[in-house]
Amino acid sequence: MDRGDGPESEPTAGGVTDPDTVTDTDAVTADGETGAEGVAGAEGVTDATAGGVALFVDGPNVLREEFDVDLDDVRRAGEAEGPLVTTRLYLDEHATPGLIQAAEARGFEVVITSGDVDVKLAVDAARFAAEGRMDTLAIASRDTDFKPVVETANGYGIRTLAIAPGEFGRSDALRNAANGSVTLDGDTKSESVSDEDETAAETSSTQ
Numbered sequence: 001m002d003r004g005d006g007p008e009s010e011p012t013a014g015g016v017t018d019p020d021t022v023t024d025t026d027a028v029t030a031d032g033e034t035g036a037e038g039v040a041g042a043e044g045v046t047d048a049t050a051g052g053v054a055l056f057v058d059g060p061n062v063l064r065e066e067f068d069v070d071l072d073d074v075r076r077a078g079e080a081e082g083p084l085v086t087t088r089l090y091l092d093e094h095a096t097p098g099l100i101q102a103a104e105a106r107g108f109e110v111v112i113t114s115g116d117v118d119v120k121l122a123v124d125a126a127r128f129a130a131e132g133r134m135d136t137l138a139i140a141s142r143d144t145d146f147k148p149v150v151e152t153a154n155g156y157g158i159r160t161l162a163i164a165p166g167e168f169g170r171s172d173a174l175r176n177a178a179n180g181s182v183t184l185d186g187d188t189k190s191e192s193v194s195d196e197d198e199t200a201a202e203t204s205s206t207q
Contacts, residue, residue, distance in 0.1 A: 091112050
């Protein structure tokens with residue numbers, strides 16, 4: 001899966017693009033105020049304080065019209081690994097109010113940053129790993145830049161999952177670095193299996 005950076009388009013939730021735009025470069029914070037960077041909280045989302053799955057979604061990279069990604073599918077991919085301890089969708093200051101509301105309605109904690117979304121997500125994921133706040137790190141993105149974060153989590157003994165929006169534009173580097181991967185069109189890859197293991201499995205199945 002090579003990284004495929006297609007033309008930028010307005011992020012969508014469930015394939016629907018909201019016509020409204022955010023003109024204020026300040027971000028929405030949990031209490032409804034605005035600031036340079038903040039979190040719009042979602043009911044039922046708890047910050048990770050114990051083992052479980054921490055799901056981080058790279059909004060601008062995944063929520064594109066060409067992928068028609070449904071956030072419910074992303075959430076289910078994370079839940080398949082275990083109970084979710086945090087579910088975060090990272091967006092930039094251009095995110096529409098409709099997208100933010102749709103994400104919150106689906107149980108996501110929306111993190112809006114005026115800077116680089118990749119950097120904010122990577123820093124948060126690495127901090128979660130260092131603090132032992134998750135058993136599994138799930139990152140939904142096509143971006144190869146997250147490979148070091150996945151490798152860092154692996155180094156802490158944390159299981160990692162790469163979630164891709166579709167076959168087109170998947171990152172082989174990210175997929176191969178993770179313990180498991182899911183492509184939202186249905187392809188999955190679990191723990192790496194050696195050729196010897198595959199041969200043994202095939203032999204046993206024919207007996």
